[in-house]
Amino acid sequence: MIIDLFAGPGGWDVGATRLGLDVTGIELDHAACETRRAAGLGTVEGDVRDYGPSDFPDATDAIGSPPCQPFSVGGKGRGRAALDTVLDLTQMLASRQSITLALKGFDDERTGLVLEPLRWALEAVDAGRPYRTVMLEQVSTVLPVWEAFAPILRAEGYSVATGRLSAEEYGVPQTRVRAFLVACLNGEARLPQPTHHRYRKGVTEVQEVFGLQPWVSMADAIGWGMTARPALTIAVGTAAGGPDPSCVGGSGARATLYGERDAGRWINCQRMVDADELPAYRGGRHDTIRLSVQDAAVLQTFPPGHPWQGSRTKQFEQIGNAVPCLLAEHVIATAFGIPIPQSATAAAA
Incomplete structure (x- = not known):
């Protein structure tokens, strides 16, 4: 054991x-x-x-x-x-x-x-x-x-x-x-x-060479978001509520998200969300991009349907810390x- x-x-x-x-x-x-x-x-x-x-x-x-x-x-x-x-x-x-x-x-x-x-x-x-x-x-x-x-x-x-x-x-x-x-x-x-392969900024086409597979993008994993790179580190949370798909530090990571979206390296979120969850994506240059609990869990490679317990904030906290x-x-x-x-x-x- x-x-x-x-x-x-x-x-x-x-x-x-x-x-x-x-x-x-x-x-x-x-x-x-x-x-x-x-x-x-x-x-x-x-x-x-x-x-x-x-x-x-x-x-x-x-x-x-x-x-x-x-x-x-x-x-x-x-x-x-x-x-x-x-x-x-x-x-x-x-x-x-x-x-x-x-x-x-x-x-x-x-x-x-x-x-x-x-x-x-x-x-x-x-x-x-x-x-x-x-x-x-x-x-x-x-x-x-x-x-x-x-x-x-x-x-x-x-x-x-x-x-x-x-x-x-x-x-x-x-x-x-x-x-x-x-x-x-x-x-x-x-x-x-x-x-x-390790992700390197500006390198969007990665071939399967030397026995290494291409890194997995955010959009490949959850069906929306950045198509030309993985998600950034899932942080525990922000004062705005819930974690960003971001590195600790917040503003720079959000700039990366919006930059990728504005550059067209992005798939919009098409799924419906629960009434008690913030939308994962809403159109508009200044609207907030946030993950659902399940999105964050998938980016942490938890199995689909992992039975998260506690408040929404506590669920995000658990995912971000894992x-x-x-x-x-x-x-x-x-x-x-x-x-x-x-x-x-x-x-x-």
């Missing part, structure tokens, strides 16, 4: 179950837990800090995506400002010192949560039941933390790989870049090799030495 720390609505878990693996996720957010339960995913509703490996003795592997808000460039940056302290605390964990008091010094308590996967991994080692694999994901700015974890895990016998992966290189119709760590107790840890299912599937499959099902890559294309 895999234990998923900070499991959210199931981005990692959907990828794992597609590979025939058993996962149990720990998640604090009630709406995300309700989504998980409705999807049939093993769920423990609670705080990761209140648990440890001894509470899940059947878990053989660990995955996790700690909250990204403190480290996101779209947030207040408290995690990034405290990065040196976080790195110092990794060394305290490595020497088995308590960091409880130090964690209370963070302005945003979520900052210290990035250290929880290392605590779990080391406690599992000390208990004589080390995890076979540890797989972690976070926003790009957390890569230095994963790189600090690497020598600590290597000292415990793991092979470790770290790096940034761009989601569209794995068939996800979205240019989402995230930092990953993969640690393997047996065999060489590797990050997955791309299956699709790791794309298909990207997670590639990472897990590579770590486990499992071939990616052909149906998964074909569906993405």
Whole structure:
């Protein structure tokens, strides 16, 4: 069994179950837990800090995506400002010192949560039941933390790989870049090799060469929107309500959307929307372009009909915070030495 720390609505878990693996996720957010339960995913509703490996003795592997808000460039940056302290605390964990008091010094308590996967991994080692694999994901700015974890895990016998992966290189119709760590107790840890071309601005015609498929456009995935590029990163939300198909930062991403629309590299949305949803598209130069819940979920490669629970805002929050299912599937499959099902890559294309 895999234990998923900070499991959210199931981005990692959907990828794992597609590979025939058993996962149990720990998640604090009630709406995300309700989504998980409705999807049939093993769920423990609670705080990761209140648990440890001894509470899940059947878990053989660990995955996790700690909250990204403190480290996101779209947030207040408290995690990034405290990065040196976080790195110092990794060394305290490595020497088995308590960091409880130090964690209370963070302005945003979520900052210290990035250290929880290392605590779990080391406690599992000390208990004589080390995890076979540890797989972690976070926003790009957390890569230095994963790189600090690497020598600590290597000292415990793991092979470790770290790096940034761009989601569209794995068939996800979205240019989402995230930092990953993969640690393997047996065999060489590797990050997955791309299956699709990386999107490059201004390059609209991509041939299937060197064994790589063309990236998947936003319009190919959801039937409307940009035809000459993938969607931008699905953000958690904006003050205007709901996420944009955009990179964190808002205005520049919206300019990209409108620029592509005005240039004719665009398909209008023809579908009907529910009465409680904002229109995905309305004609006019200055009208707002927004996604439906289902559109956002598809761009994150969740399966059609994934049973989102909670308010509309909470559903968007869950989707924006999740790791794309298909990207997670590639990472897990590579770590486990499992071939990616052909149906998964074909569906993405």
